[in-house]
Amino acid sequence: MPIGDTIEIDLSRGIIEKREGDLALVRDYVASKGTGTRILWDRVPPEVDAFAPESTFIMSAGVLTGTLVPGANRLCIVYKSPATNIHCYSSVGGFLGTALKRTGYDTVIVSGKSDTPVYLYINDDRVELRDARHLWGHDTRQTESLIRKELGDQAEVLSIGLAGENKVLFATAEHGAGDCAGRGGFGALMGDKNLKAIAIHGTKDIPVADTERLFDICNYILSRTHGARKGILDPAGYTFVRTFLRWADFRNFGGIVQSPEFQEEIKNSGPLTQAFIERTREREVACANCSLRCKHAYRNTDGTYVYHKCAGFYYAMFTSQILKPEFSLACKTLFERYGLDIYSTGDSVAFAIDLYEKGILTREDTDGLHLEWQNPDVYLALVHKIARREGIGDVLANGTYRAARQIGKGAERYAFTAKKLELHMNKIYHRYHMALSSAVCDRGDMTKLDSGTAGQMPRRPLSEREAYIKDGWFHYPDSYKKYFLEEGADAYGNSSIEAQASYNSYDMEQYTLADLSGICMFWLEFWMWPTINSRAMMADLMTAVTGLEIDEAEATRIASRVISLVRAYSVREGLRRQDDFDSVPKHTFEREPRPPERKLEPDTLDQLLDKFYEIRGWDRQGIPTAANLEELDLGFVREDMERRGILEGKS
Amino acid sequence: MATRKIKYINIDADKCSGCRLCESICSASHADPPYSLVNPGRSRIRVFRDEDNDVYIPVLAGPYTDVECLGRNTVMVKGKEYGECSFCRASCPSRDLFREPETDIPLKCDTCESINSEPLCVKWCLSKCLTFEEVEEEVEEETPAAA
Numbered sequence: 001m002p003i004g005d006t007i008e009i010d011l012s013r014g015i016i017e018k019r020e021g022d023l024a025l026v027r028d029y030v031a032s033k034g035t036g037t038r039i040l041w042d043r044v045p046p047e048v049d050a051f052a053p054e055s056t057f058i059m060s061a062g063v064l065t066g067t068l069v070p071g072a073n074r075l076c077i078v079y080k081s082p083a084t085n086i087h088c089y090s091s092v093g094g095f096l097g098t099a100l101k102r103t104g105y106d107t108v109i110v111s112g113k114s115d116t117p118v119y120l121y122i123n124d125d126r127v128e129l130r131d132a133r134h135l136w137g138h139d140t141r142q143t144e145s146l147i148r149k150e151l152g153d154q155a156e157v158l159s160i161g162l163a164g165e166n167k168v169l170f171a172t173a174e175h176g177a178g179d180c181a182g183r184g185g186f187g188a189l190m191g192d193k194n195l196k197a198i199a200i201h202g203t204k205d206i207p208v209a210d211t212e213r214l215f216d217i218c219n220y221i222l223s224r225t226h227g228a229r230k231g232i233l234d235p236a237g238y239t240f241v242r243t244f245l246r247w248a249d250f251r252n253f254g255g256i257v258q259s260p261e262f263q264e265e266i267k268n269s270g271p272l273t274q275a276f277i278e279r280t281r282e283r284e285v286a287c288a289n290c291s292l293r294c295k296h297a298y299r300n301t302d303g304t305y306v307y308h309k310c311a312g313f314y315y316a317m318f319t320s321q322i323l324k325p326e327f328s329l330a331c332k333t334l335f336e337r338y339g340l341d342i343y344s345t346g347d348s349v350a351f352a353i354d355l356y357e358k359g360i361l362t363r364e365d366t367d368g369l370h371l372e373w374q375n376p377d378v379y380l381a382l383v384h385k386i387a388r389r390e391g392i393g394d395v396l397a398n399g400t401y402r403a404a405r406q407i408g409k410g411a412e413r414y415a416f417t418a419k420k421l422e423l424h425m426n427k428i429y430h431r432y433h434m435a436l437s438s439a440v441c442d443r444g445d446m447t448k449l450d451s452g453t454a455g456q457m458p459r460r461p462l463s464e465r466e467a468y469i470k471d472g473w474f475h476y477p478d479s480y481k482k483y484f485l486e487e488g489a490d491a492y493g494n495s496s497i498e499a500q501a502s503y504n505s506y507d508m509e510q511y512t513l514a515d516l517s518g519i520c521m522f523w524l525e526f527w528m529w530p531t532i533n534s535r536a537m538m539a540d541l542m543t544a545v546t547g548l549e550i551d552e553a554e555a556t557r558i559a560s561r562v563i564s565l566v567r568a569y570s571v572r573e574g575l576r577r578q579d580d581f582d583s584v585p586k587h588t589f590e591r592e593p594r595p596p597e598r599k600l601e602p603d604t605l606d607q608l609l610d611k612f613y614e615i616r617g618w619d620r621q622g623i624p625t626a627a628n629l630e631e632l633d634l635g636f637v638r639e640d641m642e643r644r645g646i647l648e649g650k651s
Numbered sequence: 652m653a654t655r656k657i658k659y660i661n662i663d664a665d666k667c668s669g670c671r672l673c674e675s676i677c678s679a680s681h682a683d684p685p686y687s688l689v690n691p692g693r694s695r696i697r698v699f700r701d702e703d704n705d706v707y708i709p710v711l712a713g714p715y716t717d718v719e720c721l722g723r724n725t726v727m728v729k730g731k732e733y734g735e736c737s738f739c740r741a742s743c744p745s746r747d748l749f750r751e752p753e754t755d756i757p758l759k760c761d762t763c764e765s766i767n768s769e770p771l772c773v774k775w776c777l778s779k780c781l782t783f784e785e786v787e788e789e790v791e792e793e794t795p796a797a798a
Contacts, residue, residue, distance in 0.1 A: 067689055068679055070672075095671070102690065141703060177669065177702040203692045203752045211686035225777065283705055284778070286670035291777035293668045297705045303730060305705040 004106030012112030031063040033515040034562045036078030050082035056111040062518015066101035066206040071523040073288035081184040083169040086570035090181030093287035099156040102202025119197040132196035139337035140174035159197035160187045161339030163387040168397040170344030178307025209547030227529020269323040276325040306333045319346035320379040338387035347422035348396045349382045367391040418583035419444030429588040430600040432494040439580040452528030454503035458489040475533045501611035509559035561632040564624040577622045658762045659784040666780035667707040673772035692752045695760040712749040713740025715757040
């Protein structure tokens with residue numbers, strides 16, 4: 001199999017080293033999140049702070065990225081998150097991954113800190129660090145267009161804005177039409193390294209081992225895209241509006257109940273938002289080789305365009321209580337240009353307004369700004385302050401977890417985080433599926449573990465479930481059919497503990513394989529209609545492209561290896577069962593949801609965790625056992641963890 | 652009057668999603684052996700894009716020329732000015748577009764005739780931005796030149 005090379009860049013010394021790719025690494029970890037985590041394990045141990053010069057990030061495209069496989073365009077960036085202090089990875093769509101593959105490099109390792117602002121340019125074999133002093137202070141869109149003026153229109157750019165430069169802990173790195181490395185503060189890491197942008201342009205071929213096999217599978221996959229399109233769009237944006245409005249009963253996305261008046265307002269705003277989307281959406285835009293077209297182009301009042309998708313549309317609206325889609329677009333534009341994570345920023349602003357309302361923050365703390373809901377000026381002023389780290393913004397820029405502890409006076413009660421990362425929307429955490437997904441998801445953002453099948457299908461009538469299997473949408477192994485068909489869901493819509501833990505564990509492997517292969521999760525079980533609907537198909541795709549014989553069992557083994565390695569990394573950083581448990585907001589155990597559902601019992605979450613850990617081969621603390629590590633060829637992890645006293649050594 | 656079939660690949664640029672699957676499938680299907688590689692640099696269709704201005708225009712490789720244009724003009728789209736080269740179909744010495752990387756051989760769209768297929772960019776364009784049409788057109792019969 002042809003393996004791409006590796007480039008290693010030391011920003012402190014300005015040294016660029018190239019070396020050949022490592023076949024053993026590819027066999028064991030494939031690419032992307034896998035190889036990235038393996039390298040991170042050695043380079044960034046707990047002794048190295050996320051902002052230390054030695055802190056390293058690894059950028060690697062999925063193994064299928066850039067081939068004909070539909071939706072295979074992701075590039076994974078693996079790093080220690082300055083926000084969560086554990087393992088973190090950002091999967092970037094757009095054209096960055098395909099561009100990197102075409103340079104002939106598979107992996108880019110970046111460490112050190114530059115004295116002056118620079119940007120990295122990878123142009124086939126030519127790799128250089130270029131002066132970025134003239135770009136510093138520019139927003140992400142300007143930076144991208146200035147770099148393209150320098151390098152040509154074909155260059156793909158990932159850049160940070162002011163938020164990244166100022167090390168806002170939820171800063172993003174933005175790319176192209178609304179793509180970004182969003183959660184976990186990768187932008188802050190780039191800013192800390194004085195790395196303003198990464199530009200890539202490649203002209204080489206992306207070879208494939210077994211062409212016929214690949215072509216056949218691709219044609220089959222393409223013939224089944226309708227389901228996922230339905231999830232995204234059909235009927236034009238409505239599902240969308242209805243679903244998100246159901247989540248909007250709470251503000252802060254952690255569980256403060258919105259006033260009844262506002263809830264009423266939300267209900268009425270649905271049709272208005274829908275009409276707005278239908279009227280003003282000018283284009284559906286896609287990432288490389290993807291026909292799902294989930295990003296929608298809207299025209300700003302100043303004539304520029306902004307790309308919005310999915311839940312992001314509602315975040316600014318719900319966190320500000322301004323139910324105007326125009327306001328949402330203005331916010332998204334601002335977030336994108338500053339390079340701010342839409343979820344964490346929205347949460348932080350709402351958190352500040354909440355504290356002000358409770359009297360924990362006063363006018364003195366806010367430089368005389370009177371914080372209130374439904375005031376666009378206040379909301380935007382706070383966003384500006386956060387991105388520029390001015391006044392109260394300097395505190396909020398550390399994320400709600402840290403800000404709450406800096407402010408004190410009981411502010412902690414109003415900060416809702418999972419592993420120090422602001423919670424993602426108000427998912428319905430009292431449901432087993434959401435609770436467990438949030439608890440065990442490896443970076444504190446449960447989106448990467450959400451499954452339309454496990455989350456929504458078991459509660460449907462039996463006939464629908466049978467048809468679902470018959471139509472080929474059921475992606476779990478046959479042995480799971482007993483959970484799905486015989487058990488279904490209880491009166492509250494929950495699967496049994498064992499079924500839920502099994503679903504989640506299997507989905508974690510699927511998502512990991514998606515990351516390794518570079519396929520966007522929208523092609524998998526994220527929607528209720530997984531276009532790529534079996535592990536065997538995933539293994540087939542990998543085999544056809546790489547030429548390595550990867551069957552279903554081997555794919556499972558590789559995924560399990562990466563999952564345990566990622567877990568071990570975070571465990572080495574101090575993550576334990578309690579952190580998983582606390583990733584479900586406390587109010588979930590205290591408040592009755594709307595009938596007919598019921599609140600979650602702490603004991604149930606404990607049982608879910610026990611079962612999940614057991615399936616994964618981890619102990620009660622969520623630590624991979626020595627046997628689990630040995631079985632997955634992770635002996636070096638076991639040794640390191642024994643040396644540190646995390647695992648008991650063999651006597 | 653005789654007729655002949657003219658093949659059209661029609662472009663509705665408003666529907667283009669900018670996914671560039673057309674570039675991938677074109678380069679893959681024309682590769683030797685077929686589908687053994689993907690490289691938009693070898694594609695006979697390229698998508699011109701400007702995300703900031705919501706402009707996405709697929710451009711099919713047209714005739715080869717060995718000289719650059721003498722005159723230049725500009726094109727205004729949605730209030731933004733673009734150089735004419737942006738949407739030009741020619742394989743031309745002024746730029747890399749529509750020339751094989753390494754060999755520099757000019758590329759031209761053959762509506763997939765060389766691979767005995769319907770145009771694959773059209774088939775794989777799921778946004779229906781590209782459509783294919785065969786039209787019978789009348790042509791003047793050639794009269795033998797007078798001796």
